[in-house]
Amino acid sequence: MAHLTSHHTLPPFPEDLRTAPLVSVSFAKLEANHNESSSDFFQACKELGFFYLDFVGSKLGETIISEAEELNKVQKEFFALPNEVKDVYGRPHLHPFYAYRYTETEGKDENGAPLRNANYNLRKDDILGQCERLACHPLILEHQDLFERYIRHCRAAVDVLLEHLNTHLQLPPGTLANLHRIHERSGDHVRFTQNHPGAFSEDRARSAEHTDFGSLTILFNWLGGLQVRLPVTDEWVYVKPIPGSCIVNLGDAMVKFTAGILRSNIHRVVPAPSTQAHLTRNSLVFFTRPEDKVVLKRLKGGIIDDQPQSEIPEPEMTSHEWIMGKGTGRLPGVFTSKGFEGKARNPEPPVPVPVSIPA
Ligand SMILES: O=C(O)CCC(=O)C(=O)O
Numbered sequence: 001m002a003h004l005t006s007h008h009t010l011p012p013f014p015e016d017l018r019t020a021p022l023v024s025v026s027f028a029k030l031e032a033n034h035n036e037s038s039s040d041f042f043q044a045c046k047e048l049g050f051f052y053l054d055f056v057g058s059k060l061g062e063t064i065i066s067e068a069e070e071l072n073k074v075q076k077e078f079f080a081l082p083n084e085v086k087d088v089y090g091r092p093h094l095h096p097f098y099a100y101r102y103t104e105t106e107g108k109d110e111n112g113a114p115l116r117n118a119n120y121n122l123r124k125d126d127i128l129g130q131c132e133r134l135a136c137h138p139l140i141l142e143h144q145d146l147f148e149r150y151i152r153h154c155r156a157a158v159d160v161l162l163e164h165l166n167t168h169l170q171l172p173p174g175t176l177a178n179l180h181r182i183h184e185r186s187g188d189h190v191r192f193t194q195n196h197p198g199a200f201s202e203d204r205a206r207s208a209e210h211t212d213f214g215s216l217t218i219l220f221n222w223l224g225g226l227q228v229r230l231p232v233t234d235e236w237v238y239v240k241p242i243p244g245s246c247i248v249n250l251g252d253a254m255v256k257f258t259a260g261i262l263r264s265n266i267h268r269v270v271p272a273p274s275t276q277a278h279l280t281r282n283s284l285v286f287f288t289r290p291e292d293k294v295v296l297k298r299l300k301g302g303i304i305d306d307q308p309q310s311e312i313p314e315p316e317m318t319s320h321e322w323i324m325g326k327g328t329g330r331l332p333g334v335f336t337s338k339g340f341e342g343k344a345r346n347p348e349p350p351v352p353v354p355v356s357i358p359a
């Protein structure tokens with residue numbers, strides 16, 4: 001059988017490693033409104049906030065997989081460019097968040113320059129022509145059509161998930177969809193990421209701990225290195241990449257909308273494990289966020305109304321304010337279902353210093 005993905009070209013994820021018990025949900029079954037799959041999906045959104053979305057057998061899903069493989073090639077090409085070329089599209093001069101950013105590692109390239117762990121955030125509204133476009137590298141423009149298709153397809157998949165959530169939460173029809181209309185300005189974006197091999201460092205791992213701050217994240221990775229902290233034991237465990245599936249996780253906005261019914265789980269990226277540790281690691285992330293103007297607060301209706309009221313009043317922020325605050329370090333700490341955690345532990349330096357890269 002032809003391989004849908006390039007995972008088989010890489011050394012396998014180690015067999016003996018403890019991994020996170022992510023449930024696998026068939027996207028084709030969700031598209032067909034299969035009841036049991038929909039219940040499994042909702043359970044996973046409440047309990048761990050992370051699950052595999054198996055795209056095999058879905059036309060849309062398999063299209064997304066092949067586009068992710070194409071974009072993975074594009075990102076490798078981008079990161080291989082000379083640093084001074086990438087720096088043109090860097091933060092903060094381009095944009096405080098939708099830009100290229102990096103941290104230097106101890107490793108050196110063939111010219112003796114420090115190797116960089118980096119990411120490059122590319123805004124949905126730039127790619128779909130919904131705002132004045134930020135400058136981007138010509139490679140991005142060359143693949144305009146691929147980016148556009150990828151964003152529209154990921155968004156179509158996200159819309160299916162939002163619809164199932166809406167039903168389980170017993171919200172009036174279209175409530176979540178109306179907070180995430182693709183043609184409205186939002187912080188949705190594609191992220192390229194690259195990390196070079198390096199020894200595990202407790203400090204670095206800790207500074208990488210984060211929750212995603214939007215609604216739903218569609219993540220493709222090819223090597224291990226992603227870890228989630230298990231809700232009950234607080235143990236950090238690896239998430240094994242599965243060919244044909246993406247990893248979906250929920251972000252802070254979904255916790256706020258549902259007064260804590262849904263979970264935005266803490267996670268981090270550490271060096272790839274043993275058999276894969278010598279390889280440079282890439283991941284491709286599509287973040288969905290609520291529309292910029294949406295105020296992040298509990299929604300009214302359905303089973304959310306049965307949730308207890310929070311005793312500590314939280315400041316109400318728009319989605320845009322929340323993203324920019326979290327994305328640029330003005331809102332330090334990790335947001336969990338209990339509120340902010342570890343504020344003092346992870347103070348992200350303010351721009352323009354290159355920073356470690358939370359979502
Ligand atoms: O690289 C990964 O596997 C996860 C990346 C991630 O969590 C993020 O960019 O928010």
Ligand SMILES: [Fe+2]
Pocket residue numbers: 210211212267359
């Ligand atoms: Fe993340």
